[in-house]
Amino acid sequence: MDNxxxxxxxxxxxxxxxxxxxxxxxxxGQGLWSPWYVGNSMTNLEKxxxxxxxxxxxxxxxxxxGAAVGAALAGxxxxxxxPRIDFMLYAMDAIVNQAAKWSHMFGGQASPAVTIRGIxxxxxxxxxxxxxxxxxxxxHIPGLRVVMPATVADxxxxxxxxxxxxxxxxxxxxxxxxxxxDTLPPIVEHNLAxxxxxxxxxxHDLTIVASGYSTRLALNAGQKLTGQxxxxxxxxxxxxxxxxxxxxxxxxxxxxxxxxxxGGWRTCGVAGEVIASVVERVSTSCFKKPPIRITLPDAPAPxxxxxxxxxxxxxxxxxxxxxxxxx
Amino acid sequence: xxxDFFNQLSDPANFQHPVNVTxxxxxxxxxxxxxxxxxxxxxxxxxTGKRDGFIGGPVHLGVGQEAVAVGVAGSLxxxxxxxxxxxxxxxxxxxxxxxxRLFAEVLGKETGLSRGxxxxxxxxxxxxxxxxxxxxxxxxxxxxxxxxxxxxxxxSKDIGVSFLGDGAVEEGVVHExxxxxxxxxxxxxxxxxxxxxxxxxxxxxxxxxxxxxxxAAANDLPYExxxxxxxxxxxxxxAKLIANIREGRGPAFIEAITYRWYGHVDWREDIDVGVNxxxxxxxxxxxxxxxxRLADGMIQAGxxxxxxxxxxxxxTQQTISNAWQRALADPYPSSSALLTRVYASTGENRG
Numbered sequence: 007m008d009n010x011x012x013x014x015x016x017x018x019x020x021x022x023x024x025x026x027x028x029x030x031x032x033x034x035g036q037g038l039w040s041p042w043y044v045g046n047s048m049t050n051l052e053k054x055x056x057x058x059x060x061x062x063x064x065x066x067x068x069x070x071x072g073a074a075v076g077a078a079l080a081g082x083x084x085x086x087x088x089p090r091i092d093f094m095l096y097a098m099d100a101i102v103n104q105a106a107k108w109s110h111m112f113g114g115q116a117s118p119a120v121t122i123r124g125i126x127x128x129x130x131x132x133x134x135x136x137x138x139x140x141x142x143x144x145x146h147i148p149g150l151r152v153v154m155p156a157t158v159a160d161x162x163x164x165x166x167x168x169x170x171x172x173x174x175x176x177x178x179x180x181x182x183x184x185x186x187x188d189t190l191p192p193i194v195e196h197n198l199a200x201x202x203x204x205x206x207x208x209x210h211d212l213t214i215v216a217s218g219y220s221t222r223l224a225l226n227a228g229q230k231l232t233g234q235x236x237x238x239x240x241x242x243x244x245x246x247x248x249x250x251x252x253x254x255x256x257x258x259x260x261x262x263x264x265x266x267x268x269g270g271w272r273t274c275g276v277a278g279e280v281i282a283s284v285v286e287r288v289s290t291s292c293f294k295k296p297p298i299r300i301t302l303p304d305a306p307a308p309x310x311x312x313x314x315x316x317x318x319x320x321x322x323x324x325x326x327x328x329x330x331x332x333x
Numbered sequence: 334x335x336x337d338f339f340n341q342l343s344d345p346a347n348f349q350h351p352v353n354v355t356x357x358x359x360x361x362x363x364x365x366x367x368x369x370x371x372x373x374x375x376x377x378x379x380x381t382g383k384r385d386g387f388i389g390g391p392v393h394l395g396v397g398q399e400a401v402a403v404g405v406a407g408s409l410x411x412x413x414x415x416x417x418x419x420x421x422x423x424x425x426x427x428x429x430x431x432x433x434r435l436f437a438e439v440l441g442k443e444t445g446l447s448r449g450x451x452x453x454x455x456x457x458x459x460x461x462x463x464x465x466x467x468x469x470x471x472x473x474x475x476x477x478x479x480x481x482x483x484x485x486x487x488x489s490k491d492i493g494v495s496f497l498g499d500g501a502v503e504e505g506v507v508h509e510x511x512x513x514x515x516x517x518x519x520x521x522x523x524x525x526x527x528x529x530x531x532x533x534x535x536x537x538x539x540x541x542x543x544x545x546x547x548x549a550a551a552n553d554l555p556y557e558x559x560x561x562x563x564x565x566x567x568x569x570x571x572a573k574l575i576a577n578i579r580e581g582r583g584p585a586f587i588e589a590i591t592y593r594w595y596g597h598v599d600w601r602e603d604i605d606v607g608v609n610x611x612x613x614x615x616x617x618x619x620x621x622x623x624x625x626r627l628a629d630g631m632i633q634a635g636x637x638x639x640x641x642x643x644x645x646x647x648x649t650q651q652t653i654s655n656a657w658q659r660a661l662a663d664p665y666p667s668s669s670a671l672l673t674r675v676y677a678s679t680g681e682n683r684g
Contacts, residue, residue, distance in 0.1 A: 069478065069509030069513045073510075076480040076493065080483035080493075081477070104467070108465065109674055109675065113670070113674055114450075115448065150677050198678075
């Protein structure tokens, strides 16, 4: 079997693995029978596994997500797909009030093992309601695991871990990553509860923390920085909730500099949470310069190309910020 | 025609007659009577417990509505998946929950149905087929559709059941759920307990037409409108619809017209009176008491007598009183429960 994948086909491989090996897995959501709704990440699944297990649905985000939660309580391992997170907001009750709370509310007896796949799909002048990256909202909710794969390997392996987890998981993938390529080893199942942030590039001058597409930007910036003689350690969060800062703290204690990149908004965002978690764990003399965060500006996504270019963080912006931080 | 029947049912002056038990299985009738009395006495005990300060959280009592839960539960099995809402003591008890564990839950005790983490509004009893009740109005309706879909995918003949109120049908997700259930042919029964009130608001102030069965018709679901204070009528409708659902004919809908004797929440009968609910209405509806009507029907049919009824009642009260005393003595959850139950997988407090 060909072991070369891109981020999209890696998820497709995860779906195929899960549907082939776990009869309790089914997939429900809008656009699943369409060749283009979810990129190359679910192509022909309904032909291979049948439309009873790969269910394209009415325009009902709320009921479909609630139905997935109910099916999970009844012993299934459903994956509900939201091709854009913006539309998933109709399903907030099922995600926040129901899936995330049922274990705790019922004394650990209920296990709503649902995976909710929310896709960030932005750019291309799509504007404010086709662009949002809302990971911070969901990472705020106890009981909901929030996963953001940044690598081809994680796109496949964290999706499998998410679906096999007995807990509700929000799996957020990003269309800007779908053409990322890599060679993958055979599938090994991992326990999502043991997944931790991962160091993708070792370095000693500063620590850069990111997740999802922001990790991609960080890695590209890291290459440029190496050319400038700056050695960046790059840590990918992978799982935003529950959040384990130990690896980041240990890194910052060595590098004395911290830059955090997040594809969401600044206020009450993931970047702020990462910085706070590090600051409260290191000594007051640890930082040589105050930490920096790179986020979206606190404004809805624009449509016009010119404004989009000003809106989304770039590799050059990161390099400039690092230069400010280091000099 | 449905509207005419609904209008007759929603006027408490009608349907006060004894239940017609002709042709009904004798054991079923005695079970229904016992189950309704059990629920009535349990909720009366909770009303007193709330009044006397033993219960901290809100308690939504369904006294007067017992025939709906009992009438439906008679056709259900423990492998079915039943979901409720904020007023669900009757649903969980009708499915066979231990009343002592319900009391312990309402009191926040470790021995409760939800291990002391839920209280009256969050009930769980999976071994008896009760898959959860929560107070977000309509919050479990789509979950019941999914549980039914799961049963279908698993190849069982089990069904999902959603108990909801007339207020819940004003939430958008109910309409999505009816449509989704129908289009997926999911085995699920929707049971609307139409008690004419959402909190203090009469249905005439909330909906242009009072019968919620119109939404079943709009989504092409077979439906029955029934006297919700007649356990036999509810049973007949439920038995027929549930048999069809189990045979793979898709979802169905029952609208049971009933009335709660207490106010929206807690133990006061008069809490909503004066808003749009007069004390005259309450006493008129008390004459349509589902328990008295079934007992009278059974007595008329020669199945039992007044002495039997009063002995059954005092036996039930003794059971309830023992359960309450036992639950009162039980321990609360330890403080570690606050963090160890966040995730089902690990019990880890962060993960």
